[in-house]
Amino acid sequence: MPRPRSEKARQSVLAAMRRALAAGGYEAVTIEGLAAEADVAKQTIYRWWPSKAAILGEALVEGELPAPALPITDDLTADLRAVFSAQGEGSGETVALARALIVVTATDPELGARLNERLAAPLRAWTAERLARAVQAGEVRPDVDAGIVADQLIAIGSYSALLGVRMDSERAAALSGLVLRGIAAPDS
């Protein structure tokens, strides 16, 4: 019976959040600025989101995070390098989103954990799948915990992104080497 929620307003707010993040970082985002930028009343924001972090969460999940290439070929080494390299890319907007995610995690661990899990899922799935294949090929020792390895990949990527360390091919190669030897089957 009543008027339904405006999808247009919702999208407008999320877009404004992404733009604002890229422009000045999470801390510089204000609800007031968002409302103005999205051409939406403040109340409309407060009606639908409990906090700035919640808007960020929705923007992150909904955002067309450009799904970095997670290739599965026959070449384990090349695949690993590709993953590391992918983490070094990303537009300014993507980097801003990543940093915002970190701030939110440090501020609200609960929400942060949920978002991290949600966003890391593809990489986790890739790791599990790729490792299973490599085990079958005898390239990787069978007792390796894919979860731990995925954590390692994510941790290194996040840390590099946070500090703004550029992921050049040399660094990607070095890291791949470490990881590969860490998981390699003893007799390969």
Add this chain to the structure above:
Amino acid sequence: MPRPRSEKARQSVLAAMRRALAAGGYEAVTIEGLAAEADVAKQTIYRWWPSKAAILGEALVEGELPAPALPITDDLTADLRAVFSAQGEGSGETVALARALIVVTATDPELGARLNERLAAPLRAWTAERLARAVQAGEVRPDVDAGIVADQLIAIGSYSALLGVRMDSERAAALSGLVLRGIAAPDS
């Protein structure tokens, strides 16, 4: 010729920052609250620090961060596990400082990078020294880049702390295994 800066006021502000961080997190710290808590005039803070982050930086560097044990024994495996385990400890105040550091790094990468470097220095030094010894003992391949390894250790520790993942002995063992195999000499 003029009255010199009050060391007492300076220490008082840094202490107030540490207490405030432990109490409510970096975002909840306000200059006004700091001034009240430190029993110091706001102007005195603005006179000597350009930003909240700068105060945090000084507090971090000056703070007696309780220097986690970084042992160098004959047992490389044990040493590595000890380092991982140490990162899982830390009082609430230490965790608060770590989280604040992350927020600052995401907000002001330049300052963040400087602080990270400063704080990570002991671990970096330990890594270099321990690896050199291990190389000499033939336990570790000689072409391993100690810097990369240190980054790996720090990244895993930071990421775990950020997400509040507790570093139990099982996890410490798994991680140590990965790292050790990554750096082990081929013929050892």
Add this chain to the structure above:
Amino acid sequence: MPRPRSEKARQSVLAAMRRALAAGGYEAVTIEGLAAEADVAKQTIYRWWPSKAAILGEALVEGELPAPALPITDDLTADLRAVFSAQGEGSGETVALARALIVVTATDPELGARLNERLAAPLRAWTAERLARAVQAGEVRPDVDAGIVADQLIAIGSYSALLGVRMDSERAAALSGLVLRGIAAPDS
């Protein structure tokens, strides 16, 4: 379309201004104190008034300045004395308002002039009317400029008030004599 201005807040601020003036004088009035006293947010004051002086102006104009008696009887001498005497009265609050007006006038001549004109209007009207009547009765020379006479009355009253000179009946009589003789018709 938006929420309309709160008349209650407005009145509350003006009342607080009047109380504050009586309590400590114009210079001692602070916006912050006003806000606290009126139980109103500072921003609400800044939203509607450009300066402390503007609030004073509104308080003066709106205030029920108790409209001193300005009698018109058949006795010109008595009427004049009544006007002088009236200026010597006034509660502490009225005196405070008058002093504040003077400070504002010295500080912001433009606003001061407008306020003075506004507040002096009744006395000016009275002077014009009373003089016209007296001219018709042949008591006052027809070429007297009522504006100048009104200025004279106001000037003497203001100066006395400023210096805190009490307007006793003796002084009122002496002043009335001077003024009366100044305007009297030659043949009366």
Add this chain to the structure above:
Amino acid sequence: MPRPRSEKARQSVLAAMRRALAAGGYEAVTIEGLAAEADVAKQTIYRWWPSKAAILGEALVEGELPAPALPITDDLTADLRAVFSAQGEGSGETVALARALIVVTATDPELGARLNERLAAPLRAWTAERLARAVQAGEVRPDVDAGIVADQLIAIGSYSALLGVRMDSERAAALSGLVLRGIAAPDS
């Protein structure tokens, strides 16, 4: 034995006060600004003057207030007009001093009264002397109170200055007429 007060500093402060008044009005004068402008330490000001008003007082009294012409000729009418006209003149600095005096009087009546008396003294003396002469010449009624007349002159002058009313010859003539008729001997 002790170092004597620096006359140079004293003069420097008074000069700075006069300049500051002319530049921005009494309210805009700050001790800090005075100190900087006079190239003097703040403490030096606080050591010798109890308040901003006190500095103003010293500046006013010491200042070479250019002593408006107060002529005594045989022509009473002309003399009066000259006095009124003189009040309309004055450099910007003089006007600023006059306004500052008014603000101080409204703020600190005690000090204000003393300063007013001090500064009005010449005009008061002139009035007494000129009136005495006129009484002897039979131009002025002998029962006129010179004090009241002087008050009238001062009041009109102050009020005009405060409101920024220009004292043109027409206005001077009208006022002179009023005053003259107010004091004129009945049979002249």
Add this chain to the structure above:
DNA sequence: GGATAATCGAGACGGTACGTCGAGTCTTTCC
């Protein structure tokens, strides 16, 4: 095809903190 009920824009409201300015005091060194 109206009634109606929640949504929307707009923005005023009471608050908290911001970063700055000036007041008046204190401390240091130089003269």
Add this chain to the structure above:
DNA sequence: GGAAAGACTCGACGTACCGTCTCGATTATCC
């Protein structure tokens, strides 16, 4: 002991956002 320098505490300034609260002015259904 006076004076320059400037750090100190304190309190007010005017601004920015916070989250809440009215206000019409739209829209969808549902009768």
